[in-house]
Amino acid sequence: MEQVDRYLAELSAERDASWARAGELTVVLGEMEGDLGRLRARVEAVGPQTYESLSSRAGSLLAVVEEEAGAVREQARADGDEEVRAAQRAGEELQEQAREEGRQRREAAEEEAAGIIGRAQEQADGLLDEARREADRVRGEAESTMEETRRNAARTVREQEENHRRRKEEADRGIAAREAKVTAAVEETDSRADRTLAETRAYLADTEEQARHRQEDAEAQADELLAQARLKADRTTRESEREQREHDERCEEINMHLAHVRTSLAALTGRVVEV
Numbered sequence: 001m002e003q004v005d006r007y008l009a010e011l012s013a014e015r016d017a018s019w020a021r022a023g024e025l026t027v028v029l030g031e032m033e034g035d036l037g038r039l040r041a042r043v044e045a046v047g048p049q050t051y052e053s054l055s056s057r058a059g060s061l062l063a064v065v066e067e068e069a070g071a072v073r074e075q076a077r078a079d080g081d082e083e084v085r086a087a088q089r090a091g092e093e094l095q096e097q098a099r100e101e102g103r104q105r106r107e108a109a110e111e112e113a114a115g116i117i118g119r120a121q122e123q124a125d126g127l128l129d130e131a132r133r134e135a136d137r138v139r140g141e142a143e144s145t146m147e148e149t150r151r152n153a154a155r156t157v158r159e160q161e162e163n164h165r166r167r168k169e170e171a172d173r174g175i176a177a178r179e180a181k182v183t184a185a186v187e188e189t190d191s192r193a194d195r196t197l198a199e200t201r202a203y204l205a206d207t208e209e210q211a212r213h214r215q216e217d218a219e220a221q222a223d224e225l226l227a228q229a230r231l232k233a234d235r236t237t238r239e240s241e242r243e244q245r246e247h248d249e250r251c252e253e254i255n256m257h258l259a260h261v262r263t264s265l266a267a268l269t270g271r272v273v274e275v
Helices: 002-046 056-269
Strands: none
Touching: none
């Protein structure tokens, strides 16, 4: 396929070169037509000249010159037209030749491309058949490898299951041993807790008994203190009553004495004296 592409690229390049050459000839033809047009314009711009003031001999000479100039102009026009037609024919021939060469090259390229494509197709078919055979071989090897892998995987699974079973049995034995140890520890803890509870209850009972005795002692002491306080209060009350009676008696004596003094003063002064 790379050869076909390269050959087609070469044909395309040659075709482009032919068209470029035809374009160049067309440009040259245009330039020649332009030159001819400018030449015609210059000839027509000259125009006929009249020299009426000249002599008859000069007029005859002028007529001859004008006739020759006209012949030259006609010949120039004819030559220019012929050159233009020749250039056009040459350009057309070159274009036709380029088209023919391009067609021939294209046909040859197509034939060559068809041959190359046919050979490439044959090679591709051969490669495809070889690839298919290789694929079948690889597939067979892969299937064999996969079957071996399945057997190995099954064996590995069985080994893993056996290992898992052994580890589970070991784990179960370990769990049973730990459970027995934990059970013994729990029983020991319960026994120790029972002993501690019994000791605590005995301590609480002893403490309650001591507290009851202390409370009884405190109540007895409080009763004794209360009795002493009551006795002291009674003594204080009796003492206060005695002191109040003595105070009242002194006040009575003072009042009697004051009354005696008022009476004595009234007798002496002849009027009542407030004391």
